Amino acid sequence: MRRIEVYGPHLRFSAAHFTTFGGDCEPLHGHNYAVSARLEGELTPDSWLFDFVALRRIVASLCEELDHAFLLPSRNPHLAVERSDGHYRIAFADRRYVIPEAEVRALPIDNSTAERLAEWLAGRLAGELRARGAANLTSVAVTVEEAPGQSASYALATAAQ
Numbered sequence: 001m002r003r004i005e006v007y008g009p010h011l012r013f014s015a016a017h018f019t020t021f022g023g024d025c026e027p028l029h030g031h032n033y034a035v036s037a038r039l040e041g042e043l044t045p046d047s048w049l050f051d052f053v054a055l056r057r058i059v060a061s062l063c064e065e066l067d068h069a070f071l072l073p074s075r076n077p078h079l080a081v082e083r084s085d086g087h088y089r090i091a092f093a094d095r096r097y098v099i100p101e102a103e104v105r106a107l108p109i110d111n112s113t114a115e116r117l118a119e120w121l122a123g124r125l126a127g128e129l130r131a132r133g134a135a136n137l138t139s140v141a142v143t144v145e146e147a148p149g150q151s152a153s154y155a156l157a158t159a160a161q
Contacts, residue, residue, distance in 0.1 A: 001138070002049045006056045007036030013067040015105075017112040020078045025092040033117070034145040035063055037125055041137035041158075050134055058128045059142075062121055070099050073116070074106040081106075114152035118144040122156045130158075 016030040037059045039050050072088060074081065080091040088104045090097040109116040122142040129137060137158050145151035 001040055002043055003038060003040045004049050004052065004055070005036060005038040006052060006059060007034070007143075008056075010056070011035045011037075011059050011063055013063040015066050015069050015071050017071040019073075019111050019113050020076060020092065021111075023078075025078070025095060028097065031146040033063075033066075033114075034151075035059060035121065036143045036145075037121075038139075038141040038143075038155075039129070039134075039137055040139040040141075041134075044136055050129070050137070054132070058125060059121075062124055062128075066105055069103055069105045071112040071117070072104050072106045073109045073112045075108055075110045077110070114144045114146045114150070115154065118142045118152045118154040119156075122154045126156050126158055 012032060012034050014030060014032050016028060018026050018028045037055060039055065041049055043049060072081065072090065073079070078092060082089040083101065086101050088097075088099050088101060088106070090099070107120055109120050121144065122140055125142060126140040129140065139155055139157055141153060141155035143151050143153040
C-alpha cells in the first residue's frame, strides 16, 4: 500500500458559518480553514500513486469553491431555509439571517462542523479522482483544520480495480 499527501499554504479557505448543537446555535463566525488530502492505493504501471501537482490543483479548486462564503448546511433539521429574490433567508429560533445567494455555499450536510466539511470534501475529491480515471486508489482522506491544533478528518474507502 502506498500513500501520498498534499497540504500547505495554498490549500486554505476562509468562510463564515455557525453550528447547531444540543438545541442551541452558536453565533455566526468564521475560520481560516486549512485542508490536507491523503490518497492510498497501489502504484500505476508508471510507478505513480497519483500526480502531486494534479492532486494539489483539485484540492485547491475545492477550497476556492468555499472561499469567502457562508457555509450553509442545507440538510440541518434545526434551520428554516428559504431561497428567494436572490437571497437565502435562514432562521433558527429567534435568529434571522438574510444572505445574498452569491455569497452562500449550500452544502448537502446536516451541520457545518469540521467533521462534516471533511466528509463532504473527501466525497467531492473522490468523485474528481474517479472522473480522472484513478482506479488504483483504495482510500481518499481529507483533514480540515479550523484553528491551529484543532482538526477533523474523514477517510473514504474507494474500490481499486
